[in-house]
Amino acid sequence: MSDLVFTPAYQLAQMIRDRTVSAVEVLDAYLEQIVKCNSQLNAICTLDEERARQRAREADEALTRGENWGILHGVPVTIKDAFETAGLRTTAGYKTLKDYIPKTDATVVARLRASGAIVMGKTNMAKLTGDYQSHSDLFPQVNNPWNLECTPGGSSGGTAAAITAGLSPLDIGSDIAGSIRQPSHFCGVYGLKPTDRRVSTAGHIPEVPGMSHCIRQMLVAGPIARSIEDLRLCFSLIVGADPRQPEVPPIPLDSPNYKSLSNLRIAWIDELNLYPVARSIKSAMQAVAQKLSNAGIKIEQWIPKYDFELAWQVYYTVATYNLIYSLPLDFSYIRESLAFLLREATQGDRALRQLSNVPKIGLSTFLNPNLKGYYAALTQRDRFIAEMDAELEPWDALTCPVAMTPAFTHRLQGEAVVIDGRKVPYQMASGAYTKPFSLTGHPVVVIPVGYTPDGLPIGMQIVGKRWREMELLAIAQEINKVVGNFQHPPGYSDD
Incomplete structure (x- = not known):
């Protein structure tokens, strides 16, 4: 079985x-x-x-x-x-x-x-x-x-x-x-x-x-x-176009180049200064870079010229405009949302809360939505997409953490997450490294690359070029041969 x-x-x-x-x-x-x-x-x-x-x-x-x-x-x-x-x-x-x-x-x-x-x-x-x-x-x-x-x-x-x-x-x-x-x-x-x-x-x-x-x-x-x-x-x-959703374009699957390990050029981020990751995650990312280098992959530590702080703000503005008319406004949902925003606004390191600023960004848009603001946010998003496209062009892929933290203990939504003794705002702890690529729409593969000292998994994002998923998956498979490996947790098999 x-x-x-x-x-x-x-x-x-x-x-x-x-x-x-x-x-x-x-x-x-x-x-x-x-x-x-x-x-x-x-x-x-x-x-x-x-x-x-x-x-x-x-x-x-x-x-x-x-x-x-x-x-x-x-x-x-x-x-x-x-x-x-x-x-x-x-x-x-x-x-x-x-x-x-x-x-x-x-x-x-x-x-x-x-x-x-x-x-x-x-x-x-x-x-x-x-x-x-x-x-x-x-x-x-x-x-x-x-x-x-x-x-x-x-x-x-x-x-x-x-x-x-x-x-x-x-x-x-x-x-x-x-x-x-x-x-x-x-x-x-x-x-x-x-x-x-x-x-x-x-x-x-x-x-x-x-x-x-x-x-x-x-x-x-x-x-x-x-x-x-x-x-x-x-x-x-x-994948593919759908009459039920006309905005999905009829773009055929791309054909990957199937480059050998030695011909891959990979950019690598172990952490961003804005969003310091858990020590175990940074160590895992550094170990990945060393293993890939030893395997003959050209890997270089590199941070794109990209305003991650502004991207965070634009992400939340666009997301709020998308969600504002799609979610119910019943009493219990509003009450839960306000409780979440209060915790998000008051818990965690003050400097990181100010950087995150989720309640202010979301509430200001929610309380005063208008077409001009929506189109302005989309225009900013277009600029970020173009910038990320240009920054990624010289590389076959970019590798970076998935989150600032490994899996954390159950808690109320918005309650701060403790990372190496520092309280980090809830949304930032999980979303700091994912939202930039949600904003720009670039494809991402996550593979498992290690474990914390407590035995919790650590994954890694592999970011590719837009509309090139098959190429990204081929690159991810080559990287996975060196650093990835699924293991099931103990106690879930008869082995």
Whole structure:
């Protein structure tokens, strides 16, 4: 059983096609793992066991007739509960949607089903995707498989925890501020944030069903998995233009150059002075640079000429304009938001709070939204995109930390995070290194590269050129050969 539940999805697909294992056997192994482990993790919030079993039997019967549904024929997958699933409860962790059963699939879900995948359940998440932890109105908090006292991150925390603990081989997350990347880092798995507008987010919540399509920038959908190969496979299935979301352009997949290690030119950041990282993360980044150098990769410490402080402010302005009309304004949501902003404004190092300034940026925009301000923010964003494009041009990729901190213990949203004895504002601790690339829309792969002295995973961002995901994944695979390696936490297999 343990071999199956920690086998990458692409290998499971081949095994099912070769008839060395049946789709029913694979599904049974995952359902057994869910029964064994989910009660302590709370990663799976909704199971579709009956329909999944029926579909797995049909998958095996189809193969006996010589039918092949697609590259993921018979492979069970899970889906972040933010994506609509036809006939299966989709809540986004929001009490108003506790009984919401969509009639249609989100585009990414429909594309996975079309490839032969079997949706066996939904993964738990932050309420309405709005937190760096995974707390919601409806389900217990998600716990990190490496340490149950710690968060797996958010908003795709259930997704990352499920992949890490062998409850699923593949899942789709979403990311507007780091919600694929931070959980991948906290849990020690692989994640891909594609280029902005590369993958359709039609059927993603928010927006709450029935509301206008308001989130027009920075929100992306992408895979979380246990291997680069699975990221590549899943991305190739979900990418592309969508009539439901006309702003997704019909850009074909790029063709990577497949450079050898010795021909790669990699830029490297261990930390930014504005955002000092935990010692364990800085040490891990330095160890990565040394290993890559020893392997013959041209790696150079380099910081782009980019105003990270202003980018933070522009990010929050654009994000607020995108979210202001897409989120509910019920009393409980407003009360929780104000409590979060109060904690964010008062907790953590004063200098870092002033640098972060989230409450002032968000509230000023929220209380006085106007088209002129929105267009001014988008104009600033355009400039940042062009600047980052130009800065990254000489490099094959940029490597940098995912967050200032490894996984931290559960806490109220907005409560400061202690990093090496220093209290850091909540949003900055998790978002300082992810938001710049959300703002510019550049693709990012996260790979696991080490562990803290306490045994918590450490991930690394590998940033590539916009619209060049296949090239980025090829580079990430070469880097991964030297410094990356998925390991499941102790206690989740029979080994």
